[in-house]
Amino acid sequence: MPEPARNDAAGMLLTLAGVHTHIGEYHILQGVDLQVPRSGLTVLLGRNGAGKSTTLRTIMGLWHASAGRIVFDGQDITAAETPAISRSGIAFVPEDMGIFSGLTVQENLRLAAIGGAFDEERLEWIFGLFPALKRFWLRPGGTLSGGQKQMVAIARAIIEPRKLLLIDEPTKGLAPAIVDNLAEAFEQLKARDTTILLVEQNFNFVRSLGDHVAVMDDGRMVHSGSMEQLSEDEGLQARLLGLHAGAVH
């Protein structure tokens, strides 16, 4: 029997077309077009206030688009509510990480596991990615360092298999060793065919991890292409990101 027709663009897991988002009286997203190819890591870059977090929150249904269309894995999710979007296979790690400080690492993860039950093999894989979580398994989330909290937040997002991870500025304020640990974890997630849409300001962190790149400014997309192209073109980096030749961000 032929496959049912899919209304996503070829090879795209997620497509935003002409998305507008208003927050109260403010018109924040002003016609965002974004395509996230299946597999690999797409980086969303742009200066502070460009609308990156609002884009992730709109995909997740935490703000509703006032115009435009969001299609995920062949389904129109523009008007869907957050729990349904989550069940369709998208996990979101917000900038504030959203972990419960009064609950232990174990309890934080158990809340994200379907039926509160762990798949032991998957849990061992996560402990391999983030050994600190095993060490601090019974510690309350609130007593962990910023990097450890970020690990809990990412572990919650991947405790069940997901098609797409939305992650907002995970390296902000973290020590280089933790940033390296996150980079390794993202490489492993990519190897397991998880698609990642990552908002990041740290261009050096994403230049070797990223496959695709989109750049926002003033609530619109101003560039999209391959990371390879942006990585090799210092003129483009200067124009889009304000980076100067040899700049370490």
Ligand SMILES: Nc1ncnc2c1ncn2[C@@H]1O[C@H](COP(=O)(O)OP(=O)(O)OP(=O)(O)O)[C@@H](O)[C@H]1O
């Ligand atoms: N809850 C809100 N109420 C009013 N304005 C908001 C709200 N959230 C975001 N904004 C505004 O929307 C614009 C885009 O913010 P957003 O957080 O999406 O940008 P960003 O690119 O993620 O920047 P940053 O890196 O600073 O988080 C900013 O001007 C911000 O002040």
